[in-house]
Each structure stands twice: as structure tokens, then as C-alpha cells.
Amino acid sequence: MERLSDYLVFCDMDNTLLTAKEGIPACNRSVIRLFTAKGGRFTVASGRPPESIRAALGDIELSLPAISCNGSLLYDFQTNRVLRRSCLNxxxxxxxxxxxxxxxxxxxxxxxxxxxxxxxxxxxxxxxxxxxxxxxxxxxxxxxxxxxxxxxxxxxxxxxxxxxxxxxxxxxxxxxxxxxxxxxxxxxxxxxSGISKAAGMEELCHILNENIKKTIVIGDYYNDLEIMKKAGYSVAVANAPSEVKAAANEVTNCDCTGGAVGEFLYKLISKVEDV
Structure with missing residues (x-):
């Protein structure tokens, strides 16, 4: 029997989950809370550092470690601990x-x-x-x-x-x-070299002993293409460029400001729970 807890959702932040000026749409916040309350596992894969991720998320609690700095940092907000750090030459x-x-x-x-x-x-x-x-x-x-x-x-x-x-x-x-x-x-x-959101997701799945085929990635830009292709299932938001939409398994009806992430997560909840 399929459960929401079977899935690991990795969500890009800027222009996917939120915009810099308007923040996270209220519907995204409420559906993410519903998704995690029902056992779903949600985190972010972002170019932002931990300090910026924390400020943007506010009261949203991540149920998995985050992919930060585009994969250079894997950070666990529940323990405030760096799981892996990769550095430039x-x-x-x-x-x-x-x-x-x-x-x-x-x-x-x-x-x-x-x-x-x-x-x-x-x-x-x-x-x-x-x-x-x-x-x-x-x-x-x-x-x-x-x-x-x-x-x-x-x-x-x-x-x-x-x-x-x-x-x-x-x-x-x-x-x-x-x-x-x-x-x-x-x-x-x-x-x-060798460090990316995709590599970070792969390593987190290894650390957590999770099947990468159970990952879902939501993104909007060219730097999300690799992690979208690596994921078990990929979602592009409506404001993504055509090349990103073409690479995704699904494209949302809403754009970022309209609550694209909430739209997809609610659809997933409805599908798994047969609402």
C-alpha cells in the first residue's frame, strides 16, 4: 500500500517555492504543513546557504536534511549540523x-x-x-x-x-x-567539480538509506535539470523555461506566485490518500 512517507520531496526555492519580494505563498505553507503532518517528507534543494534558507522558511519545518549552496553543503536543520561540506580549489x-x-x-x-x-x-x-x-x-x-x-x-x-x-x-x-x-x-x-544538487540528493539518499526512485524534485530553472533527471519523478512549475518543462514528468498549472508547490503536493496527497 502506497504511503506519503514513501516519498522524499526536494524542492527548489527561488521562483519555485517563493519569490524574493513576495516570499512563500500562503497556500504553499499550509499544504506543506498538511503534507508533512500526514507523514510526507519535504526538504529544499537550493543555492541559498543555511542562514538564508532558515530565514525564508520561517515556521516551515523540514523533515529531511537540506541541499544547500547548490550541493556544496548538506545541512540538517533538525540537529543544526553540517552533514557534508565540499570546497572549491x-x-x-x-x-x-x-x-x-x-x-x-x-x-x-x-x-x-x-x-x-x-x-x-x-x-x-x-x-x-x-x-x-x-x-x-x-x-x-x-x-x-x-x-x-x-x-x-x-x-x-x-x-x-x-x-x-x-x-x-x-x-x-x-x-x-x-x-x-x-x-x-x-x-x-x-x-x-562533481558537486551539484543532483549529487547532493544522491548522497542524501545513500546517507538515509532511501531509494532514489522514490524522490520527487520540483524546480524551475536550468540548474535544476540535472537533479530533475536524477529523481524518480520531476515537476516543473508553470513559470519555468520551455526546456525545463520539456524535461519534467509534470508541469503545474500554477506559477510560483500562484502556489505551484502547494498545487502539486495537494494533488499528491489526494492521489495517495484517494481523497
């Missing part, structure tokens, strides 16, 4: 930052280190908005003062600058230990 990342700043002198640069703390090494209106929108504290400092244990680098700028930066990055080689990942129209990140 700092020498290669620093070389990439220097090169990108020379080519794009107005681009903002952030480094996430430690347990997801933000260090702003080249400020811009976009790095400021990032901090405000995601409720993150930060330290402004030169690159050489950022502590060891870099989780990822974030380049922030207008969509055209980020598009050009992504194209430029493809023409450069800074070593094989890191890779560039566009995560939004205004963000381009450097991640440790």
Missing part, C-alpha cells in the same frame, strides 16, 4: 575571479565559505540586493581575507552582463577542480 577560483573582474569590472563578486557565510569581495547593487532579498548578513573584505573553505563563488550582475560572463567563462581554463554554473539570469556561480 581556492587557487583556481581566485584566478577565475581576477580574470572575470578584469573583463567585467562592474560585476559583483561574493564568496560563500565555512557554513555558508557570505563574503563580498567586489560590491555592486546586485550583491546588495542579494543580501537584502535573501536576508543574509555579509562581511565586506578583500579576497585574501576570505577564510579557507570556499563553498562557491557568486558573480552577480544584470542579465546581459551575466550572459556575456557565462559565454566568456566557457573560453577560459582555470583548472579542472571547479566549474561555472548559471543559476539565475543575474547570477553565475563557480562550484566544486
Amino acid at each position: 581556492q587557487e583556481q577560483a581566485a584566478a577565475a575571479i581576477a580574470d572575470m573582474l578584469q573583463k567585467f569590472p562592474k560585476i559583483g563578486v561574493e564568496v560563500m565559505a565555512g557554513a555558508g557565510e557570505m563574503y563580498v569581495v567586489h560590491a555592486s547593487s546586485y550583491t546588495h540586493a542579494h543580501q537584502v532579498d535573501e536576508h543574509m548578513e555579509s562581511v565586506a573584505c578583500p579576497l585574501e581575507n576570505v577564510p579557507d573553505g570556499w563553498l562557491k563563488v557568486v558573480f552577480a550582475g544584470d542579465p546581459e552582463t551575466i550572459r556575456k560572463a557565462g559565454q566568456y567563462a566557457k573560453t577560459r581554463y582555470f583548472g579542472r577542480d571547479n566549474y561555472f554554473l548559471p543559476t539565475n539570469q543575474i547570477y553565475l556561480e563557480i562550484m566544486p
